[in-house]
Amino acid sequence: MKVELVNLTKRWGNVVGADHITLEIEHGEFVAFLGPSGCGKTTTLLMIAGIYKPTEGLIKFDGKVVNHLAPKDRNIGMVFQSYALYPHMNVLQNIGYPLKLKGVPKQEIRKRVQQVANMMGIGHLLDRKPAQLSGGQQQRVALGRALVKQPDLLLFDEPLSNLDARLRLSMRSEIKRLQLELGITSIYVTHDQVEAMTMADRIAVMKDGKLQAYCPPDELYDRPRTLFIAGFVGNPPMNFINVEVVQEDGEYHARAEGFDLVVPSERGEKAAGRGRVIMGVRPEDVCLADDGIPGEIYVVEPLGRDDLLNVRIGEASIHVLADPTLNLRIGDTVRLRFNTHKVQFFDPQTENSLLWTD
């Protein structure tokens, strides 16, 4: 099912939950709503589900406005962070509840629940109560309940946040595989950028109720349109340095205290002559090299495969990944080389990208 949101807005008095969200989700697409807590992603999801009534704007399913349709008439499946299982029903009754409400005969319910439960790997637990299940099993039951009625749209509200790290990884790939196999249009709300990047076809980044960007993961990563996106997506996060870009002898230099970097002209020319701008560079685009810019190590954080160094150059602090066998210590001087083809520039006032804003 194709989903369209047009200027979707939710306000409670002066509090704005979602602010004029406009986006389109294609049939069978997996879209993630990404943003920090309180950014309006769950509010938007609940409006799509029909739990909240929009203050303004339209929600369209396959071109039809569904603003005033009750949740039960939207044929949606939803998975909650808290699982939201019915504690007084066993697994069979939990998964079968949507079918029971549709008036499906008992035999048929049992058959279809068994089928879905087998698919989720919980076929042997049908007569257990939710309290007798582990967190991962409870989440599978919740997923099964959302799938059993063969919905046109699947909604996920941070479904993996309450699981431990290992289980989260395996559930992540399982959900993605299921979604691909079944081809059900899905919206996945998360504050975890790794989840969004790995699972989604397109990511809608939200902040303070506003849609910041809506694009495929790689574009979000390589061409961040705002300072917020650049800082939010990617781990470890992007480094930001206040620089001034000037043109000298046909070359563009990004300059700060103790810092002079020649940047490619197609990027440099957009940032030149603007006074102070914010330069962004990802930790993986910085490496240690003998001919680099000197700086002093401020903090060393061992990550196992790499050491994450915090290096001070003048006023700027830059995160760099380094080989742990180098045995670098706090206070050592290192030289940094930047991959200048990947640097980003942002306007410090508007916080918009100087490279990708059209």
Next chain:
Amino acid sequence: METTTIETGRLYGLKRILGSATAYFLLILSILPILVGYAWLLIATFSYRTEGLFPIDAQGNIGGWTLRNWSFLTDPQIWRVTLNSLGIALGMVVGVGFVSSLAGYGLSRMNFPGRKAFLSLTLLLHAFPSVTLLIAIFFVLKFISKIPGLGPLFGYNTLGGVALVMVSLELPLGVWLMKGFFDNISWDVERAALIDGASRFRVWWEIILPQIKPGLAALAIFNFLSGWSAFLIPFTFTVGSKVANLPVYLRQLMSETAPTNWNQIAAVGLFQLIPVLIFFLFTQELLLNIYTGGAKGGV
């Protein structure tokens, strides 16, 4: 080395037994007055007279057991009165339970103008002692008596009228109690049920109510007890013995002219106690059985 461990082990065991013995002793001591009271009541119902805990016959000698005090059981009047008491108690259980669970749900889950004011007003209403309302209620019941159809059911000097007054006096507390229980049920569960295709009423009936069974049971027990032992309202708004309940019947046994047979009153009192014990046996499991799990975090 080994012997010392055994010795300290023994010493520890002795200490533990002493410790729990002290606890039991204190507990028994504190409930002794109540136990003695019940024992006295039981003994009194089977004797002519009692002196302290000892049954005494007409000559003042110890002994004199009798079943005379229980002869009221053969009187058809007692059974009508018991039925009346049961009617009021069950009327309260059903009436207060039904209205409070619906009102509590609405107040907990829905937003409407005047919700806050309504909540504070209900609490204020509960603070009124019912004695202060007796005269006003009398006029209300008199008014209801004049309505055709409703009058014979809920008017003055009817069982329905008494139950109605009792229910309405109990409602403020019931609504508040139920609202509290509903507040504790996560929103996500309700949203999930709505999305699964349930109507609001079905969510209330199939999803939310089963989760607050302990609360409903508590409310039912309180209401049964207060309906069963109700005295002031039935005494004020009924005349004669047709609609009297057990406590009013007890009061009628205390004559102002003839000497009162206290041992018979004790027997009736004990008789009144029995259904309460049975009722408690059936509901205590519900009270103690509280569901957990199935929901984590969230709101």
